[in-house]
Amino acid sequence: MALLDIQNLTVQFETASGWFKAVDGVSLSVDEGEVLAIVGESGSGKSVSMLAVMGLLPWTAKITADKIEFQGRDISNLPDAERRKLIGKDMAMIFQEPIASLNPCFTVGFQIEEVLRIHMSMGKAQRRQRAIELFEQVGLPNPVERLNHFPHQMSGGQCQRVMIAMAIACNPKLLIADEPTTALDVTIQKQILDLLMNLQTEHGMGLIMITHDMGVVAETADRVIVQYKGRKMEEADVLSLFEAPKNAYTRALLAALPENATGDRLSTVSDFVSTAELAGDVR
Numbered sequence: 001m002a003l004l005d006i007q008n009l010t011v012q013f014e015t016a017s018g019w020f021k022a023v024d025g026v027s028l029s030v031d032e033g034e035v036l037a038i039v040g041e042s043g044s045g046k047s048v049s050m051l052a053v054m055g056l057l058p059w060t061a062k063i064t065a066d067k068i069e070f071q072g073r074d075i076s077n078l079p080d081a082e083r084r085k086l087i088g089k090d091m092a093m094i095f096q097e098p099i100a101s102l103n104p105c106f107t108v109g110f111q112i113e114e115v116l117r118i119h120m121s122m123g124k125a126q127r128r129q130r131a132i133e134l135f136e137q138v139g140l141p142n143p144v145e146r147l148n149h150f151p152h153q154m155s156g157g158q159c160q161r162v163m164i165a166m167a168i169a170c171n172p173k174l175l176i177a178d179e180p181t182t183a184l185d186v187t188i189q190k191q192i193l194d195l196l197m198n199l200q201t202e203h204g205m206g207l208i209m210i211t212h213d214m215g216v217v218a219e220t221a222d223r224v225i226v227q228y229k230g231r232k233m234e235e236a237d238v239l240s241l242f243e244a245p246k247n248a249y250t251r252a253l254l255a256a257l258p259e260n261a262t263g264d265r266l267s268t269v270s271d272f273v274s275t276a277e278l279a280g281d282v283r
């Protein structure tokens with residue numbers, strides 16, 4: 001049984017000129033211990049599709065799907081109390097906007113201990129110990145003093161690492177990592193990716209890795225979904241995708257990698273593929 005199984009997910013937002021489909025009929029599934037990467041340029045509906053699954057979109061979003069199941073259980077219409085039991089525990093997300101997702105009014109120590117208090121039966125001392133251990137795992141220097149800091153006292157990269165620590169605090173069965181390393185420098189980025197891969201192999205965690213970085217895909221993913229303008233363009237195991245991409249947009253993403261650069265500037269996707277070509281290539 002798949003850990004997460006989504007069939008035909010559509011998310012629409014109302015705009016002045018009518019309904020806009022941010023996600024258009026996407027199906028995907030991820031198994032225990034599997035890493036699924038979702039790639040695609042900014043605005044292709046990657047974040048919105050996962051926020052829809054987590055039940056975290058504003059009420060203005062119109063969501064439809066044939067199926068949204070977690071471990072065989074329909075989670076498309078969970079009552080709030082049930083959803084709160086699931087989110088942050090068995091199913092967690094590293095959000096793309098780390099600062100916006102931390103509460104400015106509480107210390108980061110309080111916030112991570114709160115996650116442990118709600119979901120795990122741990123005493124106060126145990127929670128503090130676990131929080132320190134998690135801060136160490138995500139490479140935050142001086143983890144003990146760090147507990148007393150407020151988000152505004154920390155850099156964007158440090159806030160991102162606090163959020164990663166919060167997301168993995170309860171050893172989730174499924175972790176959705178939305179561009180988890182964008183605000184981090186290269187060495188920390190490597191440490192975080194290694195940490196996520198360890199959790200995945202040691203605990204059999206399923207991981208959905210949202211990224212626009214094909215290098216991260218190559219390093220982490222078992223399977224890849226390429227998304228463009230809300231639609232799934234291609235799905236393949238990672239080797240086939242890099243060796244024999246079927247879709248024009250996928251080929252363009254690969255050609256735009258720095259190591260494939262020719263000439264004196266980096267290529268962009270639009271150098272390789274026209275919008276018309278993409279439109280004809282959908283599904």
Ligand SMILES: Nc1ncnc2c1ncn2[C@@H]1O[C@H](COP(=O)(O)OP(=O)(O)O)[C@@H](O)[C@H]1O
Binds near residue numbers: 046058
């Ligand atoms: N709350 C919202 N209201 C209206 N449009 C939104 C909202 N959230 C996202 N969108 C739009 O949905 C599209 C997909 O966004 P997103 O999923 O964030 O893209 P990605 O994560 O692939 O960069 C974008 O065009 C974005 O502007």
Ligand SMILES: [Mg+2]
Binds near residue numbers: 047096178
């Ligand atoms: Mg996004």
